[in-house]
Amino acid sequence: MEPLLSVRDLTVTFGSFTAVDGVSFDLHEGQTLAVVGESGSGKSVTALSIMRLVELGTRGKIENGEILFRQPGGEVIDLVQQREDDMRKIRGNAISMIFQEPLTSLNPVYPVGDQVAEAVMLHQGLEKAEAAERVLEMFRLVRIPEPEKRMVQYPHEMSGGMRQRVMIAMALSCDPKVLIADEPTTALDVTIQAQILGLMRDLREQTGAAVLIITHDMGVVAEVADDVVVMNRAKVVEHGPAVDIFENPAEPYTQALLASVPRLGSMQGRSEPAPFELVEYDS
Amino acid sequence: MKQIAARIAWSVGLILAVIVMCFSLVHLAPGDAALVIAGDSGAGDPELIEQIREDLGLDDPYLVQLSRYVGDVASGDFGTSYRFNEPVTSLIGDRIWPTILLVTTALLFAIVIGVLVGVFTARRPESPVSHGVTVFSLVGYSMPVFWTGYLLIIGFASNVRWFPVAGMRDVRFEGNRFEEWLDIAHHLVLPALTLGLIYLAQYSRLSRASMLEVLQSDYVRTARAKGLAERKVVYKHALRNAVIPVITIAGLQFGALLSGALLVETVFNWPGLGRLAADSVFQRDAPVLLGVLICSAVLVVVINILTDVVYRMIDPRIRVGGSS
Numbered sequence: 101m102e103p104l105l106s107v108r109d110l111t112v113t114f115g116s117f118t119a120v121d122g123v124s125f126d127l128h129e130g131q132t133l134a135v136v137g138e139s140g141s142g143k144s145v146t147a148l149s150i151m152r153l154v155e156l157g158t159r160g161k162i163e164n165g166e167i168l169f170r171q172p173g174g175e176v177i178d179l180v181q182q183r184e185d186d187m188r189k190i191r192g193n194a195i196s197m198i199f200q201e202p203l204t205s206l207n208p209v210y211p212v213g214d215q216v217a218e219a220v221m222l223h224q225g226l227e228k229a230e231a232a233e234r235v236l237e238m239f240r241l242v243r244i245p246e247p248e249k250r251m252v253q254y255p256h257e258m259s260g261g262m263r264q265r266v267m268i269a270m271a272l273s274c275d276p277k278v279l280i281a282d283e284p285t286t287a288l289d290v291t292i293q294a295q296i297l298g299l300m301r302d303l304r305e306q307t308g309a310a311v312l313i314i315t316h317d318m319g320v321v322a323e324v325a326d327d328v329v330v331m332n333r334a335k336v337v338e339h340g341p342a343v344d345i346f347e348n349p350a351e352p353y354t355q356a357l358l359a360s361v362p363r364l365g366s367m368q369g370r371s372e373p374a375p376f377e378l379v380e381y382d383s
Numbered sequence: 384m385k386q387i388a389a390r391i392a393w394s395v396g397l398i399l400a401v402i403v404m405c406f407s408l409v410h411l412a413p414g415d416a417a418l419v420i421a422g423d424s425g426a427g428d429p430e431l432i433e434q435i436r437e438d439l440g441l442d443d444p445y446l447v448q449l450s451r452y453v454g455d456v457a458s459g460d461f462g463t464s465y466r467f468n469e470p471v472t473s474l475i476g477d478r479i480w481p482t483i484l485l486v487t488t489a490l491l492f493a494i495v496i497g498v499l500v501g502v503f504t505a506r507r508p509e510s511p512v513s514h515g516v517t518v519f520s521l522v523g524y525s526m527p528v529f530w531t532g533y534l535l536i537i538g539f540a541s542n543v544r545w546f547p548v549a550g551m552r553d554v555r556f557e558g559n560r561f562e563e564w565l566d567i568a569h570h571l572v573l574p575a576l577t578l579g580l581i582y583l584a585q586y587s588r589l590s591r592a593s594m595l596e597v598l599q600s601d602y603v604r605t606a607r608a609k610g611l612a613e614r615k616v617v618y619k620h621a622l623r624n625a626v627i628p629v630i631t632i633a634g635l636q637f638g639a640l641l642s643g644a645l646l647v648e649t650v651f652n653w654p655g656l657g658r659l660a661a662d663s664v665f666q667r668d669a670p671v672l673l674g675v676l677i678c679s680a681v682l683v684v685v686i687n688i689l690t691d692v693v694y695r696m697i698d699p700r701i702r703v704g705g706s707s
Contacts, residue, residue, distance in 0.1 A: 156607050157598060184613075192609035199608075204601040208700055209623050219609040254699045270609070 102170060104129050104310050105150070105195075105278050110165035112142075112149050119145040119160065121334040127278065132304060132311040134325035134342070136318065136357065142334040143314045144200075147280050150312070151197055152179060152187045169195070172277065193223040196271040200283035202264035206255040212263075213239075213251025216270045223274045238269035241306075242299060261292035268299065272307060279304075282314045297323050318361045322346060330354045390691060394684045399453070401680040406452055407445075409669050416441055419667045420465045456677065462670035466663075471674035474659060479678065481551055482655035484567075486637075486644050488575040493582035494633055498626060500583075501590025502617060505598060505625075508591075516587055523584030528643050532577040532650035539573060546573045549652035574651040578643050582636065586629055593625040600624070627698055634690025638683045 103126035112120040120142040127133050135143045145154055150167055154160035167179040171194065179187065191197075199205045206215060216238060217231040226234060232251070239247035242265040255263055264284060271279055281300065285293035301324055304311050313324060321328055321342060328345040330338040330353065338351045349355045367373055417435040421428065436442050440451065455462065461471035504513035523531075540548040547553065551570050556563065597603060598621055606620040607613075645657030652658075656675050663671035695701050 151608055153604065153607055156613075157604060188610045188612060190610070191607070192611075197608045199601060199605060201601050205605045207602040207606070207620050207624070209698060210620075215605075218611070222610055256700050267605070270605075 101128060102176075103127055103168075104170050105312070106166070106168040107146070107150065108166040108168065110146065110149060110167065111163045112145050112154055112160055113163050114158070114160050118334055120149065122165070123331070123334075123336050124165075125329045125336065125339060127310050127312055129277075129310055130304070130308055131326050132301075132313060132324050133327045133329065134313045134315060134321045135329045135331060136315055136321055137331035138316055138357070141331040143316075143331055144282050146331070147197065147282050147312065147314050150179065150278075150280060151191055151195060152182070152184075153191075153197075169278075189223070192219045192271075192276075193274045194276055195278045195280065196274065196276040197280040197282065198264070198267050198271050198284045200286050202260050202267055202288070203255075205267055206263055208255055211252050211254055212258065212266045216251075216266065216273055219270055220273050234273060235269070238273050239266075241272070241303070242266075242269045244269070259292075260288050261295065264288060264292075264296055265299070268296070268303070272303060272309070275307065276309055278312065279309045280312045280314070283316070284313070285320060286315070286317070293320075300324065318346075318358060330357065387688070387692065387695075390688055394688060398677070398680055398684060402453055402456060402677055403449065405673050405676045405680075406449055409673055410445060410448070414667050416465065416667070416669055452673075461674040461677070464663075464668055464671045466666050466668045466671070471670045474671060475656065475674050475678050478654060478656045478659045481653060482641075482644055482648070482657060483682075484571065485574055485578065485647065485653060485655060486640055488571055489579035489582065489644075490633060490637075490640060492575060492579040493586050494629060496579075497583045497586025498590045498622075498629060500587040501592075501629075502594050502622060502625070504587070505591045505594035506617065508595060513591075516591070520584040520588045523580050524588075526581070528577060528581060529646050529650050531580055532574070532647060535573050535577055536650075546570075549650075551654055574647050574653050577650070578640070578647045581643070582633075582640065585636075586633070589632060590625060590629050593628050594621060597621045597625040623697060627694070630690060630693055630697065634687050634694075637686040637690075638679075641679050641682065 105127040107126075108124050110120055110123045111118065123142070123146055125133065125135075135146060137143050145160065148154040148158075148160070149162055152162075154162065162180050165180065168176050169179050169190070170176050179190070182190070206212060213232065213235050216235045217228070220226050220231045220234045221228070224231075224234070235251055236247050239251060244250050244262060244265050250258070250262070250266075255266075258266070268284075284300070285296050288296060297320060300311065300313075303309070311324070313320070315321060325342040328338075328340065328342050329336055330345070330351065332353045338345065338349065338354045340350075345354060346358065349358055415432075416439070417432045420435050420439075421431050440448060443451075452462075459472065461475070463469065464471055464474055467474060500516055504510070504516045507513055536548055539545050547570050551567060552563075553566055553570075556566050558566070598617070600621075602624075603616060603621050606616045611620070641657075644655060645661060647653065648655045648657035649661060656678065660672060660675040660679075662668070663675065
């Protein structure tokens, strides 16, 4: 089956520094693909490149590669070649994104409902009242309690978990075909992390959106991913179904990444934690 | 609302402290008010001097004079000018509006143009225009206000004669109210530009720095990820956040702006409070000087309260939570 999104030999640079080097992977309809790797491995830059946000507000440049996206009509376009005007019609609409920092990703001076309604009004051409109805519907979908009250509140009046729900509502408000979630649970405490992951899994089933999740947390990968792309030093080092990656990691870096996950009971019989072994890996 | 009310109550105390301090400073200053009032012709007549002292209560103890003055000010009586023999309130009433007009125009000019320039250069931080603005800001900030004034007079009033050299109205003016306002606006251009340029330089630098920071923020990235046009991202999502430090600084600097107005009014012969204050110092007209000082303090306090109100309107974190 033809993929919904196909990243081909993507290379992104920041001046003389190569942040993403020849990365390729496919994302299919209804699939959850996790891109994992340590900080600085190029995961987030890959995600921002798909949205073509790497060239806005940062000095990143897509040097090479294709990002092929199958539009709702079936036509396949290369996002790298799209003009900025055309990309704006895709961003927040057919492809949307959730960011790592729910505490700072919402504008502090506007009510959260208005911020979600803005996307709906822009892409779906709804009037303000209709957009407000849609926002309420989305807030209920992401299980925000008392949505009527919440939509007029400002971000600082909400908890981190609640703000991330607002971000998810915003991202899903225009029925995207691809949802990119860049470390959506990193800034949240564990109980809220579990709630958000559960919510994302349910929403994927309800909306049918393909999910590209960026994370360094192998626990999150085990929870939600069908397939996994492992990145290190700007390159893909391993790619395969999540079950295979967890059971038979082929590459030493993937093995090291899995070995670095702390486990309950690992301090049994010890007075202090074992020293952390630094793993050097050359791709 | 409660916080604004508390701020007003606190401001009343502050103004009272300013009155006490100004009165004490003027009281401690060398010179005899009775001699000033008697003038050159009456200074040699000890009986006249004594009579004046008795009439004005100048021989009373300091605390008696202070409490009498505070009581008078509370009832709206700032005394009578030694020089003009007119109530100080009426002198200030005539002069305060030209000063407010000058200062407000200069401030609005500096904020509006400064923020626009700051936004423009923040969007193109490496452009020649951006570097040009940085140089202009340094020059603008370094130039003494009176010197800027004289340069503008030489350039635009003396050489090309686009604007009048000084004053607030044309002495030969005849016309209706609208034409009168146009005449005042014509006279206002150079003084307001002189006073505003130094603040324009500061606000453009401040807004540029603030905008550069805000444009890197996560919520701006979210706005872009929504598919909003760059214009909307900048003017709706970034600007409102970036303008907060400019409003804060503008409020804090209002006192300095009033001091600058004194020099500008002197250079351009603008009939405002600054010139009245300067004249009252040279003529040892204590009631007028005290009146101007207190009036300026009230203006600064009022502007600070207004800044607080605007600040709360822009930033809901302060409005709702009481603190950020």
